[in-house]
Amino acid sequence: MEEQGLRLIVDQRERNEELICSLETMGFAIDVQTIPIGDYVISDRICIERKTISDFESSIMSGRLFEQLGRMKETYQLPILLLEGDHGGFRLGSNVINGTIISIYIDYGIPIMFSHGPEHSAEILAAIARREQNGKKRDPSLKGGARAYSDSQFQEFVVGNLPSIGPKLAKSLLRHFGSIKKIANARVEQLMKVEKIGEKKAEQIHRIMNQVYDGE
Numbered sequence: 001m002e003e004q005g006l007r008l009i010v011d012q013r014e015r016n017e018e019l020i021c022s023l024e025t026m027g028f029a030i031d032v033q034t035i036p037i038g039d040y041v042i043s044d045r046i047c048i049e050r051k052t053i054s055d056f057e058s059s060i061m062s063g064r065l066f067e068q069l070g071r072m073k074e075t076y077q078l079p080i081l082l083l084e085g086d087h088g089g090f091r092l093g094s095n096v097i098n099g100t101i102i103s104i105y106i107d108y109g110i111p112i113m114f115s116h117g118p119e120h121s122a123e124i125l126a127a128i129a130r131r132e133q134n135g136k137k138r139d140p141s142l143k144g145g146a147r148a149y150s151d152s153q154f155q156e157f158v159v160g161n162l163p164s165i166g167p168k169l170a171k172s173l174l175r176h177f178g179s180i181k182k183i184a185n186a187r188v189e190q191l192m193k194v195e196k197i198g199e200k201k202a203e204q205i206h207r208i209m210n211q212v213y214d215g216e
Contacts, residue, residue, distance in 0.1 A: 006129050008042065009140045011035035014050070022122035028129070035142065036157045037071045038079070042129050043138035045077035050121060053085035057092050060100055067166040069108050071157075082124065084115040155180055162208055164201050172196070184209040 007029040010020065024030060038047035049072060051059065059065035072079035081104060090097050104110050115121040132138050158180060160170035176194045177183045183191075183205070191202035 005029075006126075006133050007031055007140055008040055008125065008129060009033055009035065009142065011039045014039045016050075016118050016121075019050075019118035019122050019125075022119050023125065026122070026126055028126065031140070033142065036154065037068070037075050040125055041140045041142060042125070043132045043136070044141040045138065046080065046128065046132055047072055047076040047078075048080045048082050048125065048128075050082040050084060053083070053087070053089055056083055057090065060092065060096065063164070063166070065100070066103075066108070067160070069104060069110055071167065073108055073110060079110050080128075081110055081112045082115055082121060083112055084117060084121050086116075087114060159183065163204050165205070169194075169196060 006027070008023060009031045010033075012032050012034055014020075020030060035041060035047075039050045040048040042048065049068060056065070059068065069079070069081065101112060104112060113124055115124055133140075152174075155174055156167060156170045159165060159173055160167050162170075165173070172194050173183050173191075174180075177186060186206070188199070188202045188206050191197050191205055192199060197205075
């Protein structure tokens with residue numbers, strides 16, 4: 001069934017073609033943008049982070065999961081985590097997975113929806129969009145309700161996405177150096193003067209900021 005007038009904002013880094021094609025086949029208008037938080041924006045209050053089982057486990061091990069979910073919770077009234085894949089295929093122990101899922105529910109108040117694969121994920125996204133946009137007349141918006149992003153928030157987002165750097169360390173680095181440019185130009189020993197930035201993190205920041213890009 002084709003949808004009339006329904007729109008989704010999709011992050012440009014979300015490259016699952018099967019999922020996107022399924023939504024387009026249903027008739028959704030896909031607006032590809034850079035989304036600071038999440039992967040899909042359904043309305044002014046609903047943002048969805050989609051993770052495969054592998055992504056989910058990697059984000060647990062790197063410590064990034066709760067930083068991402070925390071930013072979603074701060075910005076959108078109704079954030080959702082969409083977990084996609086074979087739910088019997090976790091590599092991490094059940095205590096870790098169950099503890100993480102419980103924490104997401106209880107500590108963050110974020111519901112988790114489970115999907116079998118990209119096509120099923122598209123069906124879930126479509127159902128939420130129909131309910132929200134047709135039922136509630138709420139269009140997708142990057143503002144996250146009444147909140148827009150300031151230059152400072154975008155700076156925190158950029159620095160906070162460096163390896164091993166979350167929102168708190170991002171603010172500490174920006175307060176100490178004053179700008180992203182000065183962080184990029186800082187030497188390892190200068191970076192280490194920021195509280196909780198040890199030699200390993202400082203070297204990692206310096207390498208990422210100064211290494212020549214070799215991607216395609």
